[in-house]
Amino acid sequence: MAPAVEDLPQMWQRPRYASLLEALQSLELSPPIWNHKRRRSDILAEQESLATQRKAAATRYLSSIISSPLAWLDDDDQREEVWARASKRMSERCGRTAMGEVVRAWPFGWDGVHVPYEPFEIVIREPALTGDSLGFKTWGSSYVLSQHLPRLGATSLFRLFDESFGEPRPDVLELGSGTGLLGLAAAALWKVPVTLSDLPGIVSNLKVNVERNASLVEARGGGPLRVGPLTWGGTGEDEVDQGLFGQPRQFKIVLAADPLYDDEHPALLASAIEEHLSLDSEARAVVMVPQRDDTTMRLRDAFKAAMVALKSPIICDEEDELAGQDDWVEDEEGGHVKCWLGVFSRRKTVGSEQIE
Template sequence: MGANSDIMTSPLDLPQVWQKPCYEALLDTLASLELSPPIWNLRRKRSDILVEQESLASQRKGEVTRYLSTIIKSPLAWIEDDDRREHLWEQASRRMSERCGRTAMGEVVRRWPFGGADGVAYEPFELIVREPALTGDSLGFKTWGSSYVLSQHLPRLSASSLFRLFDESLGQPPPSVLELGSGTGLLGLAAAALWKVPVALSDLPNIVPNLKHNADLNAALVEARGGSLTVGPLTWGGSEDEIDQGLFGTPFQFKLVLAADPLYDDDHPALLASAISQHLALGPDSRAVVMVPQRDATTARLLVAFKQAMLDLDVPLFCDEEDELAGQDDWIEDDEAGAVRCWLGIFSRGGTPQSLC
């Protein structure tokens, strides 16, 4: 939110252009009207899911939009410095675009808080993630709500379903982790920080530069907590030049494979199943953890196809456990958060499946 987001007066009480306010007054006002993407606290009611503080701008959207228009349209002639006038117009235009939905917002930086959850206590920390402007084919430039849901669920998984991989009494090294379709990297970053393990983040070649930026941005925090990060391109079913051969050229490397919100078209279920099979380590202890939000009939159909694709592999991957977690998607109907059911499945190579999910 903006620096003065606790201002709760009417936009009519803000500095008006007919009053010819000084540059500093207008600049401070525009800063107070900044809108940021929501961060969800999963322990709060849906009505409280949006950002911790609601700004004047989010409460009085129409009035604020009209107010911003007066600044954009004004020549601001009483402000003598050309650069200062340009800066005010630029800031007013940004505040206007923020009220036109996520696509219009341009680049944003979001801070994701982590603390004790699901009965597992740990020292709180915060991850910082950059999301570039959403233009064209940009699904990988948005942090989807299911990534945060699964991220906060990781400590409970390591203490329960994945316990054998993290059991220090067995004298084994920490499990190596691969995240498929990392996007902005929130889930993989959280895994490295919470599990104190090496995590490889991967996505399409055009997504990797921003993914690498976010890994670098959080590397010091992750390393201080005992984890580490590597990043590289890994296109499911892609040619050799679309896959970082140094990181991902050797099959069956990773004891844990993660994927959150990975299914968007009819090709994805088989491609994802094949990618998991190729990179998941052999043996009965390795696990793949997959989360699929059930937004509509299409995502439900893709999930069914994915489950079947896992069973249709030459060496099937069985769903040992499944769960359903409450999640949120942002940017539903502009700046309202939308509840969504998130299916969680844990797959293994060996043994008799407890469930075919």
């Protein structure tokens, strides 16, 4: 927890440069790591801690630094550094979208009761959120689905991982990877090769995160990892990496988390899945959509309809609902959101009836 503002060095005391940096470091805020399996008491304690740090007193203190000429500091570079850090601390109190770059570790293997597998962490870099940079944000549903992957592998997708069938581990594609958390988790937990994809402007940061976590994935028996641009509905060389995606229907598992943001996305996502999902009868597409409001639920329903309307329909075999959180809102619910999970497969049709 941050120290009380009255205990920090005040401007009238003409504090040294090092003391100011230490004070500003103590006021740093980072988005919470959410975990839908955590105890409610822990979540409430974290929310209370964050609320305390965001008190108006901290904002006033930061304002006093930004408005001060810091004339007692002889070095211009030092003054600029103090002002920059104070401004950053101020922006952090304006919510996640106002924050600068964030690097945070996402824990796996501990659900508050037992350890189902050896714990590990995936470290993700999230650049500052500016303009249309939704892909630079790690959305809550990707973490929820990432943690749910072992259960999916043992149930809905078990035939793809059952060694008695003698098949190699399935190739996995993540559509709209964003920062790459879900695809990296799939590689580490399922021990599979994974290809991560997103819009061209998102891929550079995606590659940074893949490179950062490549040794972890390899140590756990996963990989190789591949990354490239894949614009849904795009055809240009800059929009689609033909080396990775030029061959259609090569992936036995297609993953997507929080992929729907406007009215064009349901049809585009359905088309992308149809293009890249293997024709194998065991191939599956796994999609998670957070049900934040009426709009996201309408887009979810439009996506399900678009999958059925494909020339070769892809049917939702299983549906589930998981609880998660988003750190992009600050409300009484603490960003809690229910996430819809759909597992899809190809079906052959004879007349008007579907058959396995």
